[in-house]
Amino acid sequence: MLQFNHFNFNVLDLERSLAFYxxxxxxxxxxxxxxxxxSFRLVYLGDGETGFxxxxxxxxxxxxxxxxxEQEYHLAFLTDRYEELLERHKAMGCVCFENPEMGIYFIEDPDGYWIEIVPVRS
Incomplete structure (x- = not known):
């Protein structure tokens, strides 16, 4: 067996990051x-749907x-609620890049990590 388990982001303010996510x-x-x-805390977050x-x-x-x-890496989320999340993220002020031609956008967390939001496509 070989499967994904987790991905790590180091954060300065854990409570602020937890609230953001x-x-x-x-x-x-x-x-x-x-x-x-x-001296350290590790907090694992889940989406309630996958094991990642x-x-x-x-x-x-x-x-x-x-x-x-150069932030040439990112975490990506797939959603069937793209427009709803885009509105939420714009209201939060965390949208850092939109690419309408590709139909995706990115948000930035409190520590500067980028997260891609990808719609489910039929």
Missing amino acids: RQALELEVVEEKQAGDG RLELTWLRERTEPYDLG
Whole structure:
């Protein structure tokens, strides 16, 4: 067996990130791990439909924003509620790029990670 399990984003403010992912993408906490000394927390978010998880890693000692390079990577979500989510994301002010020709758009999380929203196509 070989299957996807999770993808990681490191975050500076865990509570702010959790609120963002709950509001923007309806993700919920499915597992948490914390260092005994409180030096880090790992929070796994799920969509309630697949087994794939987004791991948010918070490090107590980290105070500087993460260097995301040229942001040539992203996480993508497939949805049958494209227009509804686009309206929500515009209201939240997190849409960072729209490509009407391709019928997709991207949102940006509080730490600068880009997330692609892709509609289900028939």
